Amino acid sequence: MSVLATVSDYVDTLVHPLARGDALSAARHRAFIAPRLAGGLSALAVLPVRLALWGLPSWAEIMVFGWLVSALFAAYDLSRTGRLDRAYLMSSLALTALVTVVATTSGGLGSSAVMLLVAVPLEAALSGGRRPVLAASSMAAAAVVLLLAADAAGLVSASRAGGGDSAALTTVGVAVIYASMVALGSGLPARIGPDLLRSEEARYRLLAGNMTDVIIRHGRNGAVLFASPAAERLIGVPVSALSGHRLFDRVHVADRPAYLTALSDAAFGGQSRSVEFRILVGQNDDGAPAPPRFLWIEMRCRPLDAAEGGGAEREVVSVLRDMTTRKAQEQALEDARLDAELANATKGRFLATMSHELRTPLNAIIGFSDMLLNEQELGLEGPRRRDYARLINESGQHLLSVVNGILDMSRIETGNFEITPEPFALGPVISGCCQLLALKAHEAGIDLVHRHGTRLPEIVADKRAIKQVLLNLLSNAVKFTPRDGRVCVSATAEASSVTITVEDTGVGISDADLEHLGDPFFQVRGCYDRPRDGTGLGLSIVKGLVALHGGQLDIDSRVGEGTRVTVRLPVNCESGPAGSTRAHPDRSAAIATPAPVADMRVKKRA
Numbered sequence: 113m114s115v116l117a118t119v120s121d122y123v124d125t126l127v128h129p130l131a132r133g134d135a136l137s138a139a140r141h142r143a144f145i146a147p148r149l150a151g152g153l154s155a156l157a158v159l160p161v162r163l164a165l166w167g168l169p170s171w172a173e174i175m176v177f178g179w180l181v182s183a184l185f186a187a188y189d190l191s192r193t194g195r196l197d198r199a200y201l202m203s204s205l206a207l208t209a210l211v212t213v214v215a216t217t218s219g220g221l222g223s224s225a226v227m228l229l230v231a232v233p234l235e236a237a238l239s240g241g242r243r244p245v246l247a248a249s250s251m252a253a254a255a256v257v258l259l260l261a262a263d264a265a266g267l268v269s270a271s272r273a274g275g276g277d278s279a280a281l282t283t284v285g286v287a288v289i290y291a292s293m294v295a296l297g298s299g300l301p302a303r304i305g306p307d308l309l310r311s312e313e314a315r316y317r318l319l320a321g322n323m324t325d326v327i328i329r330h331g332r333n334g335a336v337l338f339a340s341p342a343a344e345r346l347i348g349v350p351v352s353a354l355s356g357h358r359l360f361d362r363v364h365v366a367d368r369p370a371y372l373t374a375l376s377d378a379a380f381g382g383q384s385r386s387v388e389f390r391i392l393v394g395q396n397d398d399g400a401p402a403p404p405r406f407l408w409i410e411m412r413c414r415p416l417d418a419a420e421g422g423g424a425e426r427e428v429v430s431v432l433r434d435m436t437t438r439k440a441q442e443q444a445l446e447d448a449r450l451d452a453e454l455a456n457a458t459k460g461r462f463l464a465t466m467s468h469e470l471r472t473p474l475n476a477i478i479g480f481s482d483m484l485l486n487e488q489e490l491g492l493e494g495p496r497r498r499d500y501a502r503l504i505n506e507s508g509q510h511l512l513s514v515v516n517g518i519l520d521m522s523r524i525e526t527g528n529f530e531i532t533p534e535p536f537a538l539g540p541v542i543s544g545c546c547q548l549l550a551l552k553a554h555e556a557g558i559d560l561v562h563r564h565g566t567r568l569p570e571i572v573a574d575k576r577a578i579k580q581v582l583l584n585l586l587s588n589a590v591k592f593t594p595r596d597g598r599v600c601v602s603a604t605a606e607a608s609s610v611t612i613t614v615e616d617t618g619v620g621i622s623d624a625d626l627e628h629l630g631d632p633f634f635q636v637r638g639c640y641d642r643p644r645d646g647t648g649l650g651l652s653i654v655k656g657l658v659a660l661h662g663g664q665l666d667i668d669s670r671v672g673e674g675t676r677v678t679v680r681l682p683v684n685c686e687s688g689p690a691g692s693t694r695a696h697p698d699r700s701a702a703i704a705t706p707a708p709v710a711d712m713r714v715k716k717r718a
Contacts, residue, residue: 123149126187128194137196140240144199145187152184171217175210182206200239204232204248212255220259220268229255326432330413334360334375337427346407346434348394364390364406374413378428384414388435408439470514473507480504517653520580524656531574531660533686538610539568541575542603545582549590557595560586564603571610572684577657584650585614585677592675593618608683615676621669654679661685 123146124138131137155177162169169177183203190199208229215223229252236248262268326346329338336359339351347354347362354362363371367389374385390406413430480500483490487497523529546562553560582601589599597617604611658665661681669675 126191128191130194131196140196140238141190141194143238144190144196144203148183148187148203151180152187155180172214175213179206179210196239197241197244200236200244201247204236204244204251207235208232208248208251208255212258215255215259216262216268220263221256226256226259324434328354328359328430328432329416330375330379330428330430332379332427334372334379334428343432346393346432347391359391362392364392366390371411374411375428375430378413378415378430379426382415382426384412386410386412407434408436409433410435470511473511473514476507477504477511480507517650520653521656524653524660529656529660531577531657531685533572533574533684535570535572536575537568537570538578538603538612539564541579542582542601542612545579545586546601548583549586552587553590553599556590556593557597558590558593559598560590560601561598562601564601567605568603568610569605569683571681572686573661573681574657574685577660578681581654581657581679582612582614584654585679588650589614589616589618589675589677592616605683609680610683612679612681613676614679615674617674620671620673620675621667622671 123142126145126149127138127141131141159177162173183206186199186202186206189202190196211225211228211232214225215221218225220226232252233245233248236244239245259268324342324345326343327338327340328336328343331337335356336354339354339359341351343349343351343354360368360371370387371389374387377383377385388408388410391409392404393407394405410433411430412433413428415426415428480503483492484497484500492500520529542562542564546560550560586599586601593599593616599614599616602613602615655665658679658681662685663679663681666678666680667675668678
């Protein structure tokens with residue numbers, strides 16, 4: 113066994129590297145090399161013994177010896193080039209030449225050697241290709257024609273050189289050697305074929321069973337003929353539940369045209385296609401109903417080869433891959449892009465607003481201060497100087513409020529705004545804020561009233577922040593309420609919270625603007641409203657301060673009828689979820705510190 117194993121290993125080393133990767137090709141190479149190597153080496157080993165015992169061989173023996181040695185060259189050529197078809201052509205040519213020469217000198221077509229011509233194409237058939245078989249058949253036919261021509265020309269010898277027994281023995285010997293070579297050559301591929309088939313089938317089943325992608329074979333009408341086991345893991349139903357057109361039934365209705373178009377292009381047009389669609393998962397056809405859940409799937413399909421599918425209409429093989437994560441990433445990138453565009457637009461609005469809000473009071477301060485510096489040349493009187501000083505003071509106060517608003521918003525966004533809770537009575541704070549804006553409301557012709565019970569509890573909160581919330585809300589209400597309008601402030605108490613409501617009969621807010629209320633630097637400007645002064649920070653600051661107290665902000669509005677803003681605050685902000693926090697992280701207000709978010713709800717007033 114060790115000698116046979118050594119010989120087998122040596123034959124394996126002679127197989128061309130390109131054929132080693134395929135078991136069937138390697139078996140065919142070994143089947144060609146092994147018998148010819150054995151025959152040629154045996155002839156070389158027997159030749160010295162033959163010469164020593166019986167002297168010079170006959171011409172027939174010389175031909176057989178040459179044929180066996182030529183097989184070594186064919187095996188060597190196959191080992192070097194890997195051209196199995198060329199090796200079989202060389203072998204067929206050597207055998208045909210041997211038979212032709214022997215038959216010519218031993219009776220022509222009547223020689224027993226002619227029968228070996230039948231085996232020439234049979235040997236070539238072991239190559240597994242058509243070209244060697246056709247070439248070998250042509251060689252055998254040419255040999256017959258040549259023998260006929262030689263017989264007609266009288267070139268065929270009727271006598272059998274070397275004696276009849278010698279020619280007959282040579283023919284039998286060649287036939288036996290040739291039959292042995294053919295048997296050895298055909299036996300190995302025949303034995304390895306079924307094993308190779310089972311091995312390849314097991315390999316592909318292993319690959320299909322462990323792949324995360326789903327492999328599906330579709331009929332010419334798109335019906336599922338085969339689905340790999342990965343379909344059960346991906347779609348969440350048995351493979352049998354996808355057969356026929358039941359996979360199509362799971363495709364999202366909006367994506368079905370694209371799905372069918374891809375399969376049709378592959379089946380009828382012979383083109384590879386890729387399509388993305390949504391598919392229903394996690395719900396059996398015969399199981400209990402479940403909430404529909406869809407996955408994004410990428411399907412790449414191509415037609416099968418004509419030999420596999422056949423005809424102008426081909427079967428289609430497709431590969432399905434879950435791309436839900438990729439779709440989520442794409443959506444996240446798109447959201448980030450939109451956020452960046454919004455931030456850029458917000459920055460543009462901010463710069464335009466700030467340039468106006470800062471330039472207007474600065475122009476007044478510089479202009480009136482220049483007049484006061486040149487009061488002698490201008491001849492300003494006392495009352496005029498006092499008016500100019502008052503305007504300078506008002507402009508400075510406005511400029512200070514703008515800067516304070518920007519600073520407050522910046523500190524809230526960066527998490528550096530700290531509140532200082534303290535107990536205080538809410539009623540006097542509401543009354544004081546209304547008194548501060550009473551003159552402004554009177555000058556604008558607006559009726560400002562406040563209603564709150566005498567039994568409002570004492571609350572624990574940042575008194576300065578609550579004042580700022582009320583002043584911003586009241587200022588906005590007065591600003592956006594036309595003459596003869598009305599602004600009403602009310603407050604009520606519950607077990608653990610207080611509710612403050614600021615309601616006006618102003619211009620109202622459109623649905624489109626309601627979505628952006630609370631965004632920094634956003635100002636309500638539309639066809640229903642004339643532009644008014646302001647930075648657009650007031651409601652953003654209110655939203656942030658309410659969040660710092662763990663409260664809730666509701667806005668109801670309707671264009672032309674007015675707006676109602678409701679603030680709900682806990683009686684004790686230190687006992688709520690925001691008690692240990694000093695920052696407002698609401699995404700719409702661009703605040704990034706991890707803290708409770710103010711719940712701001714906006715809707716149209718019914």
